[in-house]
Amino acid sequence: MSKSSNIQGRIFWGLMLIVLGVLFLFDQMGRIDFGELVSRYWPAVFILIGISILIGNGFRSAGSALFFMALGTFFLLMEIEVLHRGLWHYWPVFIIAAGVWVLMRPVVSPHLSSDNKTAPELTVDELKISAVFAGVKRRIESPAFKGGKAEVVLGSLELDLTGAELAGGQAVIDLSAVLGNIELRVLRAWQVVIEGSPIFGNIEDKRRPVAAAERKGTLHVKASVVFGNIEIKD
Numbered sequence: 001m002s003k004s005s006n007i008q009g010r011i012f013w014g015l016m017l018i019v020l021g022v023l024f025l026f027d028q029m030g031r032i033d034f035g036e037l038v039s040r041y042w043p044a045v046f047i048l049i050g051i052s053i054l055i056g057n058g059f060r061s062a063g064s065a066l067f068f069m070a071l072g073t074f075f076l077l078m079e080i081e082v083l084h085r086g087l088w089h090y091w092p093v094f095i096i097a098a099g100v101w102v103l104m105r106p107v108v109s110p111h112l113s114s115d116n117k118t119a120p121e122l123t124v125d126e127l128k129i130s131a132v133f134a135g136v137k138r139r140i141e142s143p144a145f146k147g148g149k150a151e152v153v154l155g156s157l158e159l160d161l162t163g164a165e166l167a168g169g170q171a172v173i174d175l176s177a178v179l180g181n182i183e184l185r186v187l188r189a190w191q192v193v194i195e196g197s198p199i200f201g202n203i204e205d206k207r208r209p210v211a212a213a214e215r216k217g218t219l220h221v222k223a224s225v226v227f228g229n230i231e232i233k234d
Contacts (some may be wrong), residue, residue, distance in 0.1 A: 012055055016048060017199075027116045040079050046072030050195065052199075052226050053153060053178055073076070127173065129154040131180070140164045147171035147220075152180035160185045162234075166217035173221055176229035188234040189216040196223030196230070 027034035050069030077083040096210050127148025129138060135156045142165035149175070151158055157177075162185050175182050186192060188210055196203050205224045 005073050012052065015065045041076065043075035043079060044185070046074075048180060049226065081202060091169055101158045127159075128158070129157065147173045149174040149176075150182065151176040151178075152182055153178045155180045157182045158185075159183065161219075162187050166190070166219065169217040171217075171219050173219065174224075176224040177230055178226045180228045182207045182228075182230045184221070184230070184232045186219060186232065186234055187216070189214055190234075191215045191218045192221060192232060194216060194221045194223060194232070196221070196225065198223070198225035198230075199227070201225035202230070204229065204231045207232060 016194040023032065023034055023037065026032045037164060041056040046068045050065040050067070050072065051231065053065035053068065074083070120193075126146050127140065127150060129150040130151075133150045133154050137158045137160075139160040139162075142163050145161065146167045150159060157180070159182065164187075173184075175184065185206070186210065191210075192205070192207060194203060194205060203225055
């Protein structure tokens with residue numbers, strides 16, 4: 001996730017929280033019925049998740065984002081009775097579409113495939129992992145790790161960097177979890193600087209403290225969480 005995408009995502013969710021607060025305020029003032037509003041327009045949540053994924057990806061790799069947006073749009077049009085209620089029986093088509101996407105991803109985007117999740121280690125200097133509707137495990141053993149990007153959508157990622165060394169003593173890694181979980185393991189001797197603002201999620205730092213004299217490099221973690229969890233351990 002680029003710096004501009006991170007800023008855009010923060011602005012987007014900040015505005016969403018402001019709108020949510022205004023709706024609650026109007027409900028308290030008796031201007032609207034918040035419960036009725038939610039019961040009618042709840043599918044908009046899926047659309048917002050899709051937009052968030054698009055922003056987080058810098059408007060690239062739009063497959064999962066479009067899935068959420070299409071799902072939300074379908075249910076929303078049903079709720080406001082633009083589409084005939086008889087179509088309600090066909091909502092499992094989206095589940096089928098998700099299954100087709102999972103099967104076809106290795107063919108359409110081989111570099112995003114999670115079929116190699118049993119591989120014990122990767123000697124790459126720059127990380128690029130995407131786990132969509134999948135569980136992925138990676139152990140990185142690089143003598144000059146430069147950082148990279150890992151994203152999870154409706155899945156999980158276990159990322160082990162304890163066998164890597166930081167290039168020039170520094171690296172930057174972008175972690176994004178949307179309705180998913182990321183577990184990051186690092187060397188205890190690394191200083192880890194965390195930057196992030198979770199939305200309905202958590203960023204947990206479970207590392208044990210280490211003396212400044214024992215530190216051997218700095219890993220900058222830029223974390224983005226929406227309805228998920230990122231956990232950092234040593």
